[in-house]
Amino acid sequence: MASFHxxxxxxxxxxxxxxxxxxxxxxxxxxxxxxxPTVQSVTVSFDVxxxxxxxxxxxxxxxxxxxxxxxxxxxxxxxxxxxHQYRTFHMGKKxxxxxxxxxxxxxFSSTITLNPAAWSQLGSxxxxxxxxxxxxxxxSPSNLxxxxxxxxxxxxxxxxxxxxxxxxxxxxxxxxxxDTLAIFVDNLESPALRSxxxxxxxxxxxxxLGEFLDLAKEKLPRxxxxxxxxxxxxxxxxxxxxxxxxxxxxxxxLPPLASLTGLEDLSLDxxxxxxxVSDDAIRTLADGLPTLVxxxxxxxxxCYHRTAADPDxxxxxxxxxxxxxxxxxxxxxxxxxxxxxxxxxxxxxPHDCVVPALDHPLRxxxxxxxxxxxxxxxxxxxxxxxxxxxxxxxxxAHGACSGWNVAKEYLEYLQTV
Numbered sequence: 001m002a003s004f005h006x007x008x009x010x011x012x013x014x015x016x017x018x019x020x021x022x023x024x025x026x027x028x029x030x031x032x033x034x035x036x037p038t039v040q041s042v043t044v045s046f047d048v049x050x051x052x053x054x055x056x057x058x059x060x061x062x063x064x065x066x067x068x069x070x071x072x073x074x075x076x077x078x079x080x081x082x083x084h085q086y087r088t089f090h091m092g093k094k095x096x097x098x099x100x101x102x103x104x105x106x107x108f109s110s111t112i113t114l115n116p117a118a119w120s121q122l123g124s125x126x127x128x129x130x131x132x133x134x135x136x137x138x139x140s141p142s143n144l145x146x147x148x149x150x151x152x153x154x155x156x157x158x159x160x161x162x163x164x165x166x167x168x169x170x171x172x173x174x175x176x177x178x179d180t181l182a183i184f185v186d187n188l189e190s191p192a193l194r195s196x197x198x199x200x201x202x203x204x205x206x207x208x209l210g211e212f213l214d215l216a217k218e219k220l221p222r223x224x225x226x227x228x229x230x231x232x233x234x235x236x237x238x239x240x241x242x243x244x245x246x247x248x249x250x251x252x253x254l255p256p257l258a259s260l261t262g263l264e265d266l267s268l269d270x271x272x273x274x275x276x277v278s279d280d281a282i283r284t285l286a287d288g289l290p291t292l293v294x295x296x297x298x299x300x301x302x303c304y305h306r307t308a309a310d311p312d313x314x315x316x317x318x319x320x321x322x323x324x325x326x327x328x329x330x331x332x333x334x335x336x337x338x339x340x341x342x343x344x345x346x347x348x349x350p351h352d353c354v355v356p357a358l359d360h361p362l363r364x365x366x367x368x369x370x371x372x373x374x375x376x377x378x379x380x381x382x383x384x385x386x387x388x389x390x391x392x393x394x395x396x397a398h399g400a401c402s403g404w405n406v407a408k409e410y411l412e413y414l415q416t417v
Contacts, residue, residue, distance in 0.1 A: 012036060013036050015035075016038055016039060017040070018035075020043070020045065021045060022046055036074065037075065039070075041077075041079040042080050042081070043081040063095070071098060071101040071102060075102065077104065078105060078107065082112055084111060084112050090113045090118075091115070092117065092118050093117045093121050096114075096124070096125075100125055106128060107129065107130040108122070108131055109132035110132070110133055113136040113176075114134065114135050114136065116136075116183070119184070120162050120164050122166065123163070127168060128168060128169055129168050131174075133173075134174075135174060135181070162183050162184075163189065164187055164188050164190075165190075169193050171196070172190070172193060172195070174197070174199070177200070178204045181200065185212075186219055190221060191223060194226065196226070196228070197229075198229050200232075204234065206234055206253065213253060216256065223262070225262060225265065226263070227263055228269065229269065231270055233273065234273050247274035247302040248274065248275050248276070249275070249276045250276065251284065257285070257288075264291050266294070266295055267298075268296070268297050271298060272300050273300055274299070274302045275301075276302065277299070278319070282327055285328075286328045287327075292334065293335060294336065295335060295338050295340075296337075301319070301341055301369050319342050320340065320343055322384050325340075325385070326355065329358045333360070335362050336362060336363055336364065338366070339365075339366045339368070340365075342367075342370075355387050355388060356388070358389070358390075361391055363392060363393045364392075364394045365395050366397070370397040378406075379406075382408070382411040382414070383410075390415070393415075
């Protein structure tokens with residue numbers, strides 16, 4: 001393999017941003033001479049093979065070599081973004097050690113999965129303010145797919161080895177299985193952290209997710225202002241392999257989140273997971289998070305069909321009603337953006353009779369799945385929205401209600417009178 005050196009004058013002495021589409025041996029050789037002390041941002045992508053006989057397997061060595069050359073030639077680097085195509089390549093401690101020489105690195109983003117020994121070593125990069133990483137499970141390498149060629153570098157790690165101290169960290173996005181995310185949270189020392197996103201790769205049960213949120217409540221810094229939780233799958237007990245799992249009740253998961261009293265932006269993204277979300281669940285957030293400016297709840301609304309045989313199939317306590325919006329208006333006086341999945345427009349509630357006139361500042365409202373059997377109900381709902389949120393400027397809704405567009409025009413008219 002050729003040897004690359006970063007010495008000598010740069011061919012582009014004023015270069016500040018560098019983007020490399022594929023870091024193989026050839027592009028590495030051509031790129032090293034471009035590096036200069038003025039480079040502040042580098043984005044690099046590469047694909048490594050899983051077969052030891054595949055020439056691309058050597059691209060891993062190119063990556064390590066490129067990091068070393070970058071550290072020497074561009075010591076003022078502030079941003080490093082790394083992409084790759086195969087999850088079987090893991091970034092180890094030696095790669096992070098190569099980055100520790102960047103005295104000004106503030107932003108590090110990588111789709112390469114980090115070993116625990118590697119992500120704990122990120123604490124050596126003291127200036128880091130923005131972090132976006134994937135962390136792997138602590139399971140043995142035998143649980144990974146064949147061809148990963150992963151050395152078990154974590155066998156001798158103690159709990160103290162997971163400590164990650166980044167005093168200047170301002171925002172972080174961490175992707176991985178829930179058990180590893182829990183270890184990350186339990187060992188994170190970043191008192192200035194204001195924005196945090198969790199992307200859960202595993203399929204935990206609701207109770208395990210609840211335990212994780214209890215831990216987060218105790219460990220997350222009080223300076224936190226934005227929290228995003230993303231999960232694509234939750235496991236519910238099933239009586240048979242072909243039976244659909246019962247929807248998840250969101251209510252038990254909310255008390256830990258509601259105790260993070262300084263939050264201004266909360267987003268719970270459960271995507272295609274069916275969920276029960278009641279008025280009481282919304283009130284839990286409204287009562288506990290008075291500082292909210294933005295709230296987004298995304299999930300799959302359960303399918304209900306009210307029939308004579310099952311008159312409670314669409315009971316008001318299983319879906320939010322206009323009462324939930326009243327609770328948010330009363331509890332969150334600064335709320336400006338609201339994304340809610342489902343509103344039961346047809347529910348009979350006490351609020352159907354009297355809805356208080358509130359001068360609430362909410363300006364953006366999105367209802368993902370909006371439906372009603374009668375157009376009159378939709379018009380009534382629009383009038384109630386106007387009474388609660390008279391300053392609405394952007395209202396979006398989707399679903400099977402043919403009267404919504406007319407009602408939206410009516411709501412827009414009400415905003416002008």
